Amino acid sequence: MEVTKDIRYVGVDDRSVDLFEGQYPVPNGISYNSYVIMDNKIAVMDTVDQHFTDEWLKNIEKVLSGRRPDYLVVQHMEPDHSANIQKFLEVYPEAVLVGNAKTFGMIDAFFELPQTIERLEVKEGDMLDLGAHKLNFVFAPMVHWPEVMVTYDSTDKVLFSADGFGKFGVPSADEGWDDESRRYFIGIVGKYGAQVQALLKKAAGLDISMICPLHGPVLKEDLGHYLSLYDTWSSYSVEDEGIVIAYTSVYGHTKKAVELLAEKLRQKGCPKVVIHDLARVDVSYAVADAFRYGKLVLATTTYNADIFPFMRSFIEHLTERNFQKRTIGLIENGSWAPMAAKVMKSMLENCKNINWLDTTVHIRSAVKEKDIEDIEKMAEELCMDYIARSEDKADKHDMRALFKIGYGLYVVTSNDGVKDNGFIVNAVNQLTDNPYRVAVTINKANYSHEVIKKTGIMNLNCLSVEAPFSVFKNFGFQSGRNVDKFKDIKPYRTDNGLAILPEYINAVMSLEVEQYVDLGTHGMFICKVTEARVISDSETMSYTFYQNYVKPKPETEGKKGFVCKVCGYVYEGDELPEDFICPLCKHGAADFEPIG
Numbered sequence: 001m002e003v004t005k006d007i008r009y010v011g012v013d014d015r016s017v018d019l020f021e022g023q024y025p026v027p028n029g030i031s032y033n034s035y036v037i038m039d040n041k042i043a044v045m046d047t048v049d050q051h052f053t054d055e056w057l058k059n060i061e062k063v064l065s066g067r068r069p070d071y072l073v074v075q076h077m078e079p080d081h082s083a084n085i086q087k088f089l090e091v092y093p094e095a096v097l098v099g100n101a102k103t104f105g106m107i108d109a110f111f112e113l114p115q116t117i118e119r120l121e122v123k124e125g126d127m128l129d130l131g132a133h134k135l136n137f138v139f140a141p142m143v144h145w146p147e148v149m150v151t152y153d154s155t156d157k158v159l160f161s162a163d164g165f166g167k168f169g170v171p172s173a174d175e176g177w178d179d180e181s182r183r184y185f186i187g188i189v190g191k192y193g194a195q196v197q198a199l200l201k202k203a204a205g206l207d208i209s210m211i212c213p214l215h216g217p218v219l220k221e222d223l224g225h226y227l228s229l230y231d232t233w234s235s236y237s238v239e240d241e242g243i244v245i246a247y248t249s250v251y252g253h254t255k256k257a258v259e260l261l262a263e264k265l266r267q268k269g270c271p272k273v274v275i276h277d278l279a280r281v282d283v284s285y286a287v288a289d290a291f292r293y294g295k296l297v298l299a300t301t302t303y304n305a306d307i308f309p310f311m312r313s314f315i316e317h318l319t320e321r322n323f324q325k326r327t328i329g330l331i332e333n334g335s336w337a338p339m340a341a342k343v344m345k346s347m348l349e350n351c352k353n354i355n356w357l358d359t360t361v362h363i364r365s366a367v368k369e370k371d372i373e374d375i376e377k378m379a380e381e382l383c384m385d386y387i388a389r390s391e392d393k394a395d396k397h398d399m400r401a402l403f404k405i406g407y408g409l410y411v412v413t414s415n416d417g418v419k420d421n422g423f424i425v426n427a428v429n430q431l432t433d434n435p436y437r438v439a440v441t442i443n444k445a446n447y448s449h450e451v452i453k454k455t456g457i458m459n460l461n462c463l464s465v466e467a468p469f470s471v472f473k474n475f476g477f478q479s480g481r482n483v484d485k486f487k488d489i490k491p492y493r494t495d496n497g498l499a500i501l502p503e504y505i506n507a508v509m510s511l512e513v514e515q516y517v518d519l520g521t522h523g524m525f526i527c528k529v530t531e532a533r534v535i536s537d538s539e540t541m542s543y544t545f546y547q548n549y550v551k552p553k554p555e556t557e558g559k560k561g562f563v564c565k566v567c568g569y570v571y572e573g574d575e576l577p578e579d580f581i582c583p584l585c586k587h588g589a590a591d592f593e594p595i596g
Helices: 050-064 087-089 101-110 177-202 223-234 253-265 283-292 309-322 340-348 367-391 401-406 449-454 471-476 542-549
Strands: 008-009 012-013 030-033 036-037 043-045 071-073 098-101 117-120 127-129 134-141 147-155 159-160 210-212 240-247 273-279 293-303 327-333 355-363 410-415 420-425 426-434 436-443 458-463 507-518 523-534 562-563 570-572 590-595
Touching: 012 050, 012 355, 036 050, 043 223, 050 087, 071 087, 098 101, 101 117, 134 177, 159 426, 177 283, 210 223, 240 253, 240 283, 240 309, 253 273, 253 327, 253 355, 253 367, 253 420, 273 283, 283 293, 283 309, 293 309, 293 340, 293 367, 309 340, 327 340, 327 367, 340 355, 355 367, 367 523, 401 426, 401 436, 401 507, 401 523, 410 449, 420 436, 420 449, 436 449, 436 458, 436 507, 449 458, 449 507, 449 523
Parallel strands: 043 071, 071 098, 098 117, 159 210, 240 273, 240 293, 293 327, 327 355
Antiparallel strands: 008 036, 012 030, 036 043, 127 134, 134 147, 147 159, 410 420, 410 458, 426 436, 436 523, 458 507, 507 523, 562 570, 562 590
16 A cells, blocks of 8 residues: 555555454454655565465565665554564674664564674654654553554655554454554553653654555544644543443342433433443453543442442553543442442542542332432432533522632633634622622733623633643633634524533633623623533632642743743743733733742
């Protein structure tokens, strides 16, 4: 297959394998990808699984058309990609073996290569010149082995991504990329989210037009979609709204409780309910869904003073992969000494940022009236935010929303008649409660000040502590005059037509301007509350919480100058101009402090 004019695919499809790595079902097989770059000098990128030696070598021979390869680049030493290094060098002994120091340590552990084989050890940032093509090496340790590196061809703008962006299933399989790539990522790379984030940060500086992974199809279009999913998966963020119920049931009573809960969730407007009987589904599918959706209910029986084995295995799979940032509810069943809820919670106690439901359902043998009431409470708690975002089910006069106002951080949304806009504000105060009035103070330099003064309406989205730094970058570090801040966001709407953020908020209020007070550099909008919804019981994001836990620590080591206290931007120099404006967050010199 021709990837580009000079890059050829020489990989193979394995349609006979039933379990990848001996544990993951692959109903549509798996591919082992390898590539040849044809130039003044020829580079072969990785080998394939040991069962496909002859087919792979024939593919290479056909592409070479009588020429000989100059290099074999080894990006990853896992045997499904490195098994044929020795066989390749027996056929092409003059080829130079390219890898990093850790690569060669592993090669010597797997093979006994002749001393005559020439080796080229590369370091982070090194470049290999093939002629027209320049290969740049980017190290990606623990994605998902310590020796992994990826290779960027700056000529064709191709990223050879090793196991990154891989997928179960042969490329020709009639199936979507997302589901089988998610299952592949969570199962194999899920533990190493921080390392993937580091690689994505490096990749952000590259002009990539194509991604060539070691499994699955070559990615040529809509790269933003794949990069966005990898960012979501590796940051353990919620991909889709919905609730997963994972359960085990011996005699059907726990199953009955699960089915009743699922029915109530659907009635209350849950956008997606996914049920997994852990005794009858491969765990990799259930684990992938637990990471995909934002909420998880675990339901099982007490078994030998512990929990049912399939549930224990499932939770272990979650914790081994750094399960975090989710809402979890528990249903336990026990006849004489119920322990399941306690055991499940203890197994997950080291998971970060878990929001436990207030309601736990305790079944004693069979589902009774009291259990049904508790299941109803659990459904109410799980669907609280879904109901609040619903046009027809929401309580639009829930003035408890005003209790969310503190010295917090908010996104004020508005619309200029063409597009939605939003910006970060922290100057919000409740003035009266009969009628309900709120004051919002806005810098006149903000585009939203101009829009709100013209339209007389705004929405106040109360940010919760779950909000990541990306929210502040999007709404706080760029202007709505020249950027569509909702380009990649699908908002909900209040009755005034303005946007509700789809996530990371605990309340929203629609405000109608009654009075405007000119404060010089700022304007104060005194507003009546026309609509108020409580989205969740999560804590409001305070300015202190943002500073301590959300804002990235500025990289000031070895630098001399000033750092922005708002966004962390570093200005290097002996003096900071009095009229300096931060290029990221647009705050002035008063919000900078000397480094050190």
